[in-house]
Amino acid sequence: MSLENIRSVCEEVLSRVIPEREETEKALRIFREVSSYLEPVLNELKYPYKITLEGSVSRDTHLRDDTDLDVFILIRYEGMRREWLEGLINKIAVVLDRFKPKKLYASHPYLRFKVEGIEVDVVPAFMALNVSEVRTAVDRTVFHTNFVKSRLSKDQVNEVRLLKRFFKGIEVYGAEIRTEGFSGYLTELLIIYYGDFINTIKGLSTWTPPQVVDFLKLYEDLKDYVRLYGRKPLILPDPVDSRRNVAAALSMKSFSTAVLAAKMFLEKPSLKFFYPQVDVSELSWDNIVSYISSRKTSIVGYLIHYLEGTSPDIIWGELKKCLRRGINVLKSYDFEVLDTSIWCDEVNTAVLLYEVPQEELTPYVLHKGPKVFRDVEVRRFLDKYLKSSDVVGPWISDYGELIILKPRKYKTSLEVLLNESKVILHAKHIVNYKVVKLGDLANLYLGNDNFKIWLYKFTHKKPLWL
Template structure:
């Protein structure tokens, strides 16, 4: 395997390494912005501890070819902001928001103008920051507090982004050039298999660049990551040496499918947002790779349109819901709301209200090419009998039996339980799905445009491809009644 993997690396790395020209172009833009930020800071009598380049294109240098985003972090000495930090938590949070908004308007924006950049947008996370756009480049200017690592380990960060400079330093200092290339290969693998980032991944959210870096840091190289990946959901990763059983008992981690503890903050799971499906498909593909290694696992292919024959075989099991965004709401908010709505419907499709199987295994995925958002559903069974047997209580619970018989006079005793024939409300999944979305509360920023079991638009067909080529094979499902 080692020789084969090395051969694949030699084939893939030239395709994914950034060129010197790419690196230089981004460096020229970022250096220009940094000089302007320093000059404007002097005018305002603001004295930051540092202005540094972070993210994969910053001091980490783990970016893939074509990466055109950069994070400029401005670090502030917390001792200069005691009057803010001594406030009660709720007041402090608002005061810091107001402070960073003031910095964006009075400092970052004038600095961007001074550097010759007029295309920018005010962005929000825990507090406001500025996103500067220039040609294909996107640079975030973010304020944070310059905290010692020991302080964060003991007290946690003041704001979430205070960890980021330490993330960059750990990657920069503790990964050698070969390991950074392994990070790039792991990112490429995740991207090629639609389990990377937060756009059109399998599941709501895929692996992040930082999670890829930490996997290489913990396991040392790509082959070891692949060898250990199948147990990652059971073993977890904790740079502080705590056993996974102990971590699973902590309330903050109980709902997380994967656990990879932030090496800067023992109270943070950096993998909390990674979807179960993203992990399972990555593991599925890694197992295939280990059996039959090939460069193709690292090369992302566009979603091909399903053939008419493929669609004719699967259409009875599908429903595509198309919605159009008016551009007023950010895609992440729309994505999260659509996932929540679709998950609610998935549960309804799977079982009747009493827990009896309805349409069997039901799966969905969200795919979008703004302004079009598509939810695609697959249901195992497409036609049900008009009635089913609802299971009731056992004879040993006479009060419950009486209530059940009052509601179902034709109930009968079988195998130690009462059962009653019940008329189904829906015999086909498509009718349930249609009624659900027609009655659902509208989502701000989205307009429902169509519901169909025949994916007709190109976006809907690509959503069908995601379902056919990736999701159904993962679950070993063949459409049948």
């Protein structure tokens, strides 16, 4: 490990991630503009309220060309329920109509739109005076902002930017269901805890699950943390609300990816951890087909259309459940699943893919019956299969079992996905679907750059930073 090389890489990354002053000023101007549209509606409520800027811009940890705004409307109203919030959001949508806002849902409804290229979320929340009054995760955000502002030094904001860019580069940034990675708040806490980017990477490289990072020093024994928070890959008690694990959404895959990437970065620091690049010459469709053909595996799955306007978290949650059901169903019919992945445009189209060792299995499957000494079970087995023209056997194994070869219900993975689709794709927001092989995705590949990069990564497997 060369600290000189690491610092050289970090300096180059910082030159790319620190926002220009004009970008930050533009974001703050848009915040003020949006707030001015909100004020008349909120004045009619007759309840105490406050419009606040939360998120990375408020903490000065946002990245260049990656700025978004979290505009919170804090309202001190005990009767704040979903129906009431729906009414409020509808009124706000009217005054923000010029921005064409979309209504989305998390713990409750909020609005999302773009102004001059900057994505803006307008989020209503309960104005909690202390953490004990917090009702939803959204209500807790203002306390997170206050904690980070009080603990993160001016020098450390750029360390946060480095860590964010690192997590983005290795594709583990974001606590959304899509990624199940490191949230912005978790990233900021890690810098506060370890001091700077390099020490955080050193710490990461030594992590083993369940890993505890605790500002509060709540317990001495790991078992106590597991008892309280569950056996999660990373346990970081929220310093503003110790009942909550800030890293609860972090998956084992994202945790493991971060640990390995940290080890590799310390060993051989490079910009590719922050800005991984795909070799454009390898992106031809023929190259993808040839790559899969050379390893003699098969790629099958679903091309899905879902209800437009569905919240990303909701559709990703449904797609991940469908993917897992597909794995279980394929395995139940003797198809080994080598790898899986999901692509979603977060508009109305998604793809679920499964890579299997072979497309077609043998026509027959071995079926073991009872040992010959178990009279009742043997008689039942023989009555069912002895005179069946569909089976081969029965015969007696070396272990005294009755055995037959019986026809498989499905010989190909495509048959499984087609005939078991009602089980696999049981989801509220899926409108229609098509069972596909790799060749059926050529048009989507050639017409959508985002899908092209995703399919390249899925077929080539090795992370771009490795």
